[in-house]
Amino acid sequence: MAEEQVANGAQDGAPKTGGKEKKGFFYGWWIVIGGFMIMATCYTAFVNCMSLFQAQIVGDLGMTIGEYNTGTSLASLISIVGTLIIGFLLDKINARAIAVGITALATVMLFGYSVASAPWHIYLLAALSGTIITAGARLFVSVIITNWFNLKRGFAVSLALCGSAFGGAILSPIVGTIIATSGWRFAFVVLAVICLVGSLPIAVIFFRSHPSDKGLQPYGAELTEDEIKAIESKGKKKVVQADPEVTVAIGWKVMKKSAAFWLLALGFMLVGAINAM
Incomplete structure (x- = not known):
């Protein structure tokens, strides 16, 4: 009787589980791979590699080191705005569009750096990269992966972020x-091509905002008692039955009055400034 009910549920188009009950490769791992590639290409180009260009840009554009580093500081400060923008867009636009936008804009900005001929070009590109890449890419990857995983969420997020x-x-x-x-x-130019080739295809093909977009549930959304016991018997931490997806819309009117929110924003700013130093 129970088997008939399960079969009927499947025929009725009920979302598939993202946990152990669904055999094969869970689609959410494509989201992790996509996040890893964005961090390894777009994020890395602007955060890990930018210091390599300092001496050459300073020499060719007639800038001082202090003037060049002003652009870096500007990127760190403007990243606060980027966090707010990405947070807003995540509620309004699907993940694939945002992923494609981040990759495309990163490519355009890197091409922009290749033809920069004045200090203000560097400042403008630094402000844009701080908004879209330094703050936006990391937050975007973290939030989207959280949507797809209840079980192994920390592992999935850390795996994607280690792409940087x-x-x-x-x-x-x-x-x-x-x-x-x-x-x-x-x-x-080479970095721009790497971002385009390394991140854009997977963003276009695989990125989705929620498991429900693919008729799935988050990984580990439906764990039986036997599965929980099996996981615990292997020495893993106790797994609590996951709740269904819940979307909470707080709104800017509430957030702007929250001391915790502004403390978090200040923390992001200080982390970015210290990292830039």
Whole structure:
């Protein structure tokens, strides 16, 4: 009887589980891979690799080191605005559009750096990158992956975010070599192509805001008691039955009156400023 009910539920078009009950590769891991690639290419280009260009840009554009670093500080400060913008867009626009936008704009900005001919060009691009990439990409990846995972959520988010470290380890020596042999402008072009090829295809094909967009539930949304006991018996932490997806719209009118929100924003600003220093 129970088997008939399960079969009927499947025929009625009920969302599939994202947990152990669904065999095969869970679609949410594509979201993790996409997040990893955005962090390894777009985020890395603007956060890990930008310092490699300092000496060459300063020399060619007639800037002082202090003037160049003003752009870096500007990117850190403007990232607060970027956090608010991305948070707003996540409630209004689907994840695929945002992922494509981040990748496309990162590519355009890197091409922009390759043709920069005045200090104000650097400042403008630094402000844009601070808004869209430094703050936006990291927050976007974290939020979207959280939507897809109840079980192994921390692992999935950390796996995606470690793409920045991986990208830095791979791209930094490559970019350094290109700058030394072919110049800093060509190095920016190479980074732009890497962002476009490495992130755009997976963003277009795989990114979705919620598991329900694919007829799925978050990973681990339906765990039986036997599965919970099995996980605990393997020495893992106790798993609590996950709640259904809940969307809470707080709104700017409430947030702007919250001391906790502004403290969090200040924390982001200080982390960005210290990291830039």
